Amino acid sequence: MKKQELIHLHGLLAEVHGHYEKSIGTELEHDEYEALGVRPTSIHKSKTDHKAAVFALADGLTSEMQAAETERKVPASAD
Template identity: 50%
Template sequence: MERTMRKRESLYLHALLALVREDFEHNRDLATGAFDEYEAMDVRPTGIHRSKDAHQRAVFALAPELGALADRATDDVDRQRLDAGRGTEQYAE
Protein backbone atom coordinates (compact mmCIF):
# COMPACT_ATOMS: atom_id res chain seq x y z
CA MET A 1 0.00 0.00 0.00
CA GLU A 2 1.47 3.33 -1.06
CA ARG A 3 1.26 6.13 1.47
CA THR A 4 1.87 9.77 0.65
CA MET A 5 3.15 12.36 3.07
CA ARG A 6 0.72 14.60 4.84
CA LYS A 7 1.26 18.33 4.73
CA ARG A 8 2.62 18.42 8.28
CA GLU A 9 5.17 15.73 7.40
CA SER A 10 6.19 17.64 4.27
CA LEU A 11 6.64 20.83 6.31
CA TYR A 12 8.70 18.99 8.92
CA LEU A 13 10.97 17.35 6.35
CA HIS A 14 11.34 20.65 4.52
CA ALA A 15 12.34 22.35 7.80
CA LEU A 16 14.91 19.65 8.58
CA LEU A 17 16.49 19.87 5.14
CA ALA A 18 16.54 23.67 5.36
CA LEU A 19 18.46 23.39 8.64
CA VAL A 20 20.98 21.01 7.05
CA ARG A 21 21.33 23.44 4.15
CA GLU A 22 21.95 26.31 6.57
CA ASP A 23 24.63 24.27 8.35
CA PHE A 24 26.30 23.41 5.04
CA GLU A 25 26.29 27.06 3.98
CA HIS A 26 27.93 28.18 7.23
CA ASN A 27 30.45 25.36 7.61
CA ARG A 28 31.45 24.36 4.09
CA ASP A 29 32.84 26.09 1.03
CA LEU A 30 29.90 25.67 -1.34
CA ALA A 31 29.88 26.35 -5.04
CA THR A 32 28.00 29.47 -6.02
CA GLY A 33 24.46 28.62 -7.03
CA ALA A 34 24.35 25.27 -5.26
CA PHE A 35 20.74 25.89 -4.29
CA ASP A 36 19.52 28.04 -7.19
CA GLU A 37 16.65 25.70 -8.06
CA TYR A 38 15.41 25.75 -4.47
CA GLU A 39 15.80 29.54 -4.19
CA ALA A 40 13.84 30.08 -7.41
CA MET A 41 10.86 28.26 -5.90
CA ASP A 42 10.54 30.85 -3.14
CA VAL A 43 9.02 28.28 -0.75
CA ARG A 44 10.26 28.35 2.84
CA PRO A 45 9.50 25.83 5.59
CA THR A 46 7.73 28.57 7.51
CA GLY A 47 5.30 29.16 4.65
CA ILE A 48 2.48 27.07 6.05
CA HIS A 49 0.00 28.75 3.70
CA ARG A 50 1.79 27.15 0.72
CA SER A 51 0.47 23.88 -0.67
CA LYS A 52 1.74 20.46 0.31
CA ASP A 53 2.91 19.99 -3.28
CA ALA A 54 4.98 23.18 -3.10
CA HIS A 55 6.74 21.92 0.02
CA GLN A 56 7.31 18.50 -1.53
CA ARG A 57 8.84 20.12 -4.63
CA ALA A 58 11.11 22.13 -2.31
CA VAL A 59 12.15 18.92 -0.54
CA PHE A 60 12.89 17.28 -3.89
CA ALA A 61 15.00 20.30 -4.88
CA LEU A 62 16.99 20.31 -1.62
CA ALA A 63 17.50 16.59 -1.04
CA PRO A 64 19.65 15.67 -4.08
CA GLU A 65 21.92 18.70 -3.69
CA LEU A 66 22.40 18.09 0.04
CA GLY A 67 23.08 14.42 -0.65
CA ALA A 68 25.72 15.27 -3.24
CA LEU A 69 27.36 17.77 -0.88
CA ALA A 70 27.40 15.25 1.96
CA ASP A 71 28.86 12.62 -0.36
CA ARG A 72 31.67 14.97 -1.41
CA ALA A 73 32.36 15.83 2.23
CA THR A 74 32.63 12.12 3.05
CA ASP A 75 35.00 11.59 0.13
CA ASP A 76 37.19 14.45 1.39
CA VAL A 77 37.39 12.93 4.89
CA ASP A 78 38.23 9.50 3.48
CA ARG A 79 40.94 11.05 1.30
CA GLN A 80 42.44 12.82 4.34
CA ARG A 81 42.54 9.54 6.25
CA LEU A 82 44.35 7.83 3.39
CA ASP A 83 46.83 10.69 3.09
CA ALA A 84 47.47 10.74 6.85
CA GLY A 85 49.44 7.49 6.75
CA ARG A 86 51.66 8.43 3.82
CA GLY A 87 55.26 9.17 4.60
CA THR A 88 55.26 7.24 7.87
CA GLU A 89 56.65 4.02 6.39
CA GLN A 90 60.14 4.96 7.58
CA TYR A 91 58.98 4.70 11.19
CA ALA A 92 57.68 1.16 10.74
CA GLU A 93 61.18 -0.34 10.49
Protein backbone atom coordinates in the same frame (compact mmCIF):
# COMPACT_ATOMS: atom_id res chain seq x y z
CA MET B 1 2.62 12.04 4.14
CA LYS B 2 0.49 14.85 5.48
CA LYS B 3 1.21 18.49 4.63
CA GLN B 4 2.23 19.31 8.19
CA GLU B 5 4.68 16.39 8.24
CA LEU B 6 6.13 17.53 4.93
CA ILE B 7 6.57 21.07 6.25
CA HIS B 8 8.32 19.63 9.31
CA LEU B 9 10.65 17.59 7.08
CA HIS B 10 11.30 20.70 5.00
CA GLY B 11 12.29 22.57 8.16
CA LEU B 12 14.61 19.76 9.25
CA LEU B 13 16.32 19.71 5.86
CA ALA B 14 16.74 23.48 6.02
CA GLU B 15 18.44 23.04 9.42
CA VAL B 16 20.76 20.38 7.98
CA HIS B 17 21.50 22.72 5.08
CA GLY B 18 22.44 25.55 7.45
CA HIS B 19 24.56 23.26 9.61
CA TYR B 20 26.39 21.89 6.57
CA GLU B 21 27.11 25.40 5.28
CA LYS B 22 28.58 26.34 8.67
CA SER B 23 30.70 23.19 8.77
CA ILE B 24 32.26 23.83 5.34
CA GLY B 25 32.45 27.59 5.83
CA THR B 26 30.79 28.59 2.59
CA GLU B 27 27.31 29.29 1.31
CA LEU B 28 25.91 26.74 -1.13
CA GLU B 29 23.99 27.68 -4.26
CA HIS B 30 20.74 25.80 -4.77
CA ASP B 31 19.28 27.43 -7.88
CA GLU B 32 16.47 24.89 -8.27
CA TYR B 33 15.43 25.25 -4.62
CA GLU B 34 15.69 29.04 -4.70
CA ALA B 35 13.62 29.22 -7.91
CA LEU B 36 10.72 27.47 -6.18
CA GLY B 37 10.38 30.25 -3.61
CA VAL B 38 9.10 27.86 -0.96
CA ARG B 39 10.54 27.99 2.55
CA PRO B 40 9.62 25.89 5.59
CA THR B 41 7.77 28.92 6.94
CA SER B 42 5.66 29.21 3.77
CA ILE B 43 2.72 27.38 5.31
CA HIS B 44 0.29 28.90 2.81
CA LYS B 45 2.03 27.04 -0.05
CA SER B 46 0.59 23.74 -1.20
CA LYS B 47 1.70 20.29 -0.17
CA THR B 48 2.97 19.77 -3.73
CA ASP B 49 5.10 22.93 -3.50
CA HIS B 50 6.68 21.75 -0.24
CA LYS B 51 7.28 18.30 -1.70
CA ALA B 52 9.10 19.82 -4.68
CA ALA B 53 11.15 22.01 -2.33
CA VAL B 54 12.10 19.03 -0.14
CA PHE B 55 13.27 17.05 -3.17
CA ALA B 56 15.20 20.01 -4.60
CA LEU B 57 16.90 20.76 -1.28
CA ALA B 58 17.74 17.12 -0.59
CA ASP B 59 19.09 16.67 -4.12
CA GLY B 60 21.21 19.81 -3.84
CA LEU B 61 22.61 18.79 -0.46
CA THR B 62 23.49 15.26 -1.53
CA SER B 63 25.12 16.52 -4.73
CA GLU B 64 27.27 18.97 -2.77
CA MET B 65 28.23 16.34 -0.21
CA GLN B 66 29.16 13.84 -2.93
CA ALA B 67 31.25 16.45 -4.73
CA ALA B 68 33.05 17.33 -1.49
CA GLU B 69 33.71 13.65 -0.78
CA THR B 70 35.11 13.14 -4.29
CA GLU B 71 37.41 16.16 -3.90
CA ARG B 72 38.83 14.85 -0.61
CA LYS B 73 39.92 11.53 -2.08
CA VAL B 74 43.60 11.56 -2.89
CA PRO B 75 44.59 9.46 -5.88
CA ALA B 76 47.18 6.79 -5.18
CA SER B 77 50.42 7.42 -7.05
CA ALA B 78 53.97 6.28 -6.76
CA ASP B 79 56.84 8.73 -6.73
